[in-house]
Amino acid sequence: MESRLSIANPIRTNAIIKKFNLRAKKNLGQNFLTNEQAINGIVEAAKLIDTDTVIEIGPGIGALTEKLAQKAGRVYAFEIDSTLLPVLDDTLSQYNNIEIINQDILKVNLVEFIKEKNISGSIKVVANLPYYITTPILLGLLDEEIEFDKMVLMMQKEVAERITATPGHREFGSLTITIQSRMDSQISLMIGKNSFFPRPKVDSAVVTLSKMKTNKYEIENFAKFNKFVRACFAQKRKSLWNNLLNLLGRTDEQKAKISNAFEQINVETNVRAEQLSINKIKELFDLLDI
Ligand code: SAM
Numbered sequence: 001m002e003s004r005l006s007i008a009n010p011i012r013t014n015a016i017i018k019k020f021n022l023r024a025k026k027n028l029g030q031n032f033l034t035n036e037q038a039i040n041g042i043v044e045a046a047k048l049i050d051t052d053t054v055i056e057i058g059p060g061i062g063a064l065t066e067k068l069a070q071k072a073g074r075v076y077a078f079e080i081d082s083t084l085l086p087v088l089d090d091t092l093s094q095y096n097n098i099e100i101i102n103q104d105i106l107k108v109n110l111v112e113f114i115k116e117k118n119i120s121g122s123i124k125v126v127a128n129l130p131y132y133i134t135t136p137i138l139l140g141l142l143d144e145e146i147e148f149d150k151m152v153l154m155m156q157k158e159v160a161e162r163i164t165a166t167p168g169h170r171e172f173g174s175l176t177i178t179i180q181s182r183m184d185s186q187i188s189l190m191i192g193k194n195s196f197f198p199r200p201k202v203d204s205a206v207v208t209l210s211k212m213k214t215n216k217y218e219i220e221n222f223a224k225f226n227k228f229v230r231a232c233f234a235q236k237r238k239s240l241w242n243n244l245l246n247l248l249g250r251t252d253e254q255k256a257k258i259s260n261a262f263e264q265i266n267v268e269t270n271v272r273a274e275q276l277s278i279n280k281i282k283e284l285f286d287l288l289d290i
Helices: 008-019 036-046 063-071 082-091 108-117 131-143 157-163 173-181 222-232 239-247 253-267 278-288
Strands: 053-057 074-078 096-101 123-128 149-155 184-193 204-211
Touching: 008 082, 036 063, 036 123, 036 149, 036 184, 036 222, 053 063, 053 149, 063 074, 063 123, 063 149, 082 096, 108 149, 123 184, 131 157, 131 173, 149 157, 157 173, 157 184, 157 204, 173 184, 173 222, 173 278, 204 239, 253 278
Parallel strands: 053 074, 053 123, 074 096, 123 149
Antiparallel strands: 149 204, 184 204
């Protein structure tokens, strides 16, 4: 009877927790999804087909993993907590297309991993992230020389809002540009606190990042561009002008160079970085020849 229910069904989750005498570890961001609709929404956003390979981060007790395995060709799930391995062995025993890897995702070289596994077809990252390391995980996924077809990631609502923000808004910052310059982004789903066990303190949202059809902003060196973007927003309350002087040096020559570039892109010297579109920031990057 028990095994016919999805893992995310609260009755089944409860039974699993009892059976293995589990205690959710706060320090590992363990909040297990107990809302099947939310899980279905995440899986739908990933638009999985049977030739897709999924990389999941933090399978927990397997609630999302089992649904991914039902749609994708293969699922590789990285879980740091070794006490969850026997649980996953049990809850996912009927699937032969799942591999659980007991590793800290922040220490995994995904380029090597994908090479080793000889993965062909689309690779998608789907996860209910451990929120305490959302940003380093995101930056790691973007830094790699891999082109993920899609990333469907559940995170704290506020971070999702930063990622999908538009210019002129307080949330629009370096994380926004680092991500939006590489992938198209949208919020697919909002998920309330009651969808988890234990109930978290924050609301959640699912962000879908999709591969761009073209390199829209014609960025050749993302590492260099991202460094520039971080400098533009280094002191958020200060003007872009000031942040750029800190980056380039406060000499007359640099002042003239910035002034000239501002004139060419037609912005005032008191503008803040958050007021500029990604296109303008990119133009500035090119003009300053950093
Ligand atoms: N996917 C499950 C679900 O939706 O119910 C659990 C999600 S829970 C929010 C986050 C999971 O990430 C936990 O299982 C936790 O142990 C795992 N985790 C935390 N830090 C990790 C890390 N550095 N590398 C891999 N997994 C990690």
